[in-house]
Amino acid sequence: MLWAVHAGSIPIGRAVSVASLESRTQLPSFVAGRWQNGLRGFTELRSAIDGRVLGLASSSGLDFGEMAGYARSVGGPNLRGLTFLARAALLRQLATYLNERREPLYALSFETGATKRDHLIDIDGGIGTLFAYASRGRRELPDEKFVLDGAVESLSRGGTFVARHILTPLQGLALHIDAFNFPCWGMLEKLAPTFLAGVPAIVKPATSTSFLTHAMFALIMESGILPEGAFQLIMGGTGDLLDHLGGQDVISFTGSHATSLTLRNHPVVASEAVRFIAERDSLNAAILGPDAGPGTPEFDLFVEEVVREMTVKAGQKCTAIRRAIVPRAHHAALKEALVEKLRGIVVGNPRLESVQMGPLASLDQRTAVRASVAELQTEARLLFGDPNSWIVEGADYQAGAFLSPLLLGVEKGGPARKVHEVEAFGPVSSVLAYETLEDAIELAKRGSGSLVASIFTYDQDVADALVLGIGSYHGRILALDRDCARESTGHGSPLPPLVHGGPGRAGGGEELGGLRGVFHYLQRTAVQASPTRLTGLTKSWTAGARTSKKAQHPFRRFFEDLSIGESILTAARVVTLEDIEHFAEFTGDTFYAHMDEEAAKANPFFPGRVAHGYLLLSFAAGLFVDPAPGPVLANYGLENLRFVKPVVPGDAIRVRLTVKQKTPRQPEHGEVRWDVRIANQDDELVASYELLTLNARRPT
Secondary structure (H helix, E strand, O other), X not given: OOEEOOOOOOOOOOEXXXXXXXXXXXXXXXXXXXXXXXXXXXXXXXXXXXXXXEEEEOOOOOOHHHHHHHHHHHHHHHHHOOOXXXXXXXXXXXXXXXXXXXXXXXXXXXXXXXXXXXXXXXXXXXXXXXXXHHHHHHHHOOOOOOEEEEEEEEOOOOOOOEEEEEEEEOOOOEEEEOOOOOOOHHHHHHHHHHHHHOOOEEEEOOHHHHXXXXXXXXXXXXXXXXXXXXXXXXXXXXXXXXXXXXXXXXXXXXXXXXXXXXXXXOHHHHHOXXXXXXXXXXXXXXXEOOOOOXXXXXXXXXXXXXXXHHHHHHHOOOOOEEEEEEEHXXXXXXXXXXXXXXXXXXXEOOOOOOOOEOOOOOHHHHHHHHHHHHHHOXXXXXXXXXXXXXXXXXXXXXXXXXXXXXXXXXXXXXXXXXXHXXXXXOOEEEEEEEOOHHHHHHHHHOOOOEEEEEEEOOOHHHHHHHHHHHHHHEEEEEEEOOOOOOOOOXXXXXXXXXXXXXXXXXXXXXXXXXXXXXXXXXXXXXXXXXXXXXXXXXXXXXXXXXXXXXXXXXXXXXXXXXXXXXXXXXXXXXXXXXXXXXXXXXXOOOOHXXXXXXXXXXXOOOOOOOOOHHHHHHXXXXXXXXXXXXXXXXXXXXXXXXXXXXXXXOOXXXXXXXXXXEEOOOOOEEEEEEEEEEEOOOOOEEEEEEEXXXXXXXXX
């Protein structure tokens, strides 16, 4: 199945293939839980290969106020009613569902101009992002409807007044406006963090390639996995939707600088302080280090990466390399190597195995790229390619949106201006020469802010100078050399754990970045209260809060039976000099502070010989561990360890063990976070940490 079309006389749920799809079939929007056709002003959705009309799109007649209200009144409550872990589980279900049905999407993806290699980025990459966020949510987020942000802040001398920041889902909607170049990945990389955050989304794909977005969206709706109201689709323009936004809403935009300004300056967006995340034009650079001359692995990697970024998705990537900045000494050799590599690129019908680069997404896009190249040619010389004709394999150059790779050379990098201002969003890159590293840095910075830059060098000093020199102008920097090239994901690949965004011209926004992307859709709030009240609110024990004691040792209790604040105070144990010496001999840790009285006294931190920190941890475990088999399955680490006060021979230590937090990570067991405080005979804190255990859940 390619997609379920719900329009006109075609019944809901009927599968329609590309071959059988009528050219006048309308692909409807999904509004307030139903598929709905537009009324007029239809846009023809055409194949990038041969210009065939694949369908029609229009949002005319849609009630955008209804869409916004439905997202807030239905989608929002449904999502916020789930915990972060529950939403992560649904994301994984959805990713699995799509992954098992992605093959038919490939056939439709060809019509966008994508090759098989491009499918892996757009379709598989989008699904992979869902998997990544599902996994991240399961591992790092709580089974709660809020997230704790940072440590407890003490606000009073006596400790009865404290505060903590929490993150809660916005009670509005997210409007996702996507670009044409990645119809699937663009939708899913925004959906994953938004859904995990608990905010309903309305997606508005770029119309020219929206037929592929529609296909994947229809699969999502067909799955029935997402809660009602979580996701809506606009096929066409946004109408008056922006008039219905408010301070609890978010716009996440990918596209041009001009459209970004129009959206950001909309009177409602400005007056209501609607959160705005923009990822837009980016003149990304690749810099070849002066050490990376012909014959070095870094030189070859540079050539490979520039050509790949020119030809993957026909250069229609916001992360593509637009400026190749090279040392004057290697300038001629580099141009020659790039031209030779580009001669081997076969352009044509992306369905053919022999083709390495397909057409642009549309004829309009080809026209736009040609216009940008013409501007660049006022300052640059064409080194390879032809903007107006090319031999293509298995297709008609004029009927499809085909364009050859176009390499330009800026012979004098300093005075040139347009190469740093005009982005030809296609298979286009320009080569610039530099004299010194300072020149290279200045050339990179003249892009006024980019999503990504790559540096190719095997010299640490060169790498340091470049990274620190251009860092504030870029959202991501790839330092590629012979050591990491084999496993590198490359210059142009945004990854779920890493920030995707950049300053200045690139929009000043951020997407992805692991949980950073989720937190864009949450509100940070400082909560001030007593330790006991804060413990109740945050489900995380706060020092100074009331504790409870049960007759049974907490290690004998199942995960569900443990209470936040449940605590035990152990008996005391005297630490002797013999203990310290035995531990030193047994472990081999004979550091002078434990073995040499005079040397230890000379240290400003010690009164004389002191106990090993790890000896204290071992003795603490011996004091609070219940040894028999029970619900505690494993100790898998500790965090935030601090040694506060030295312990000398003759001191007596005891431990306060308190249930701090609980998270049900798996059906069979949950994670218990314990607050551990070791004190001496004067009740002075000597060490503290958080212990993590896996506790069995009560059998059903």
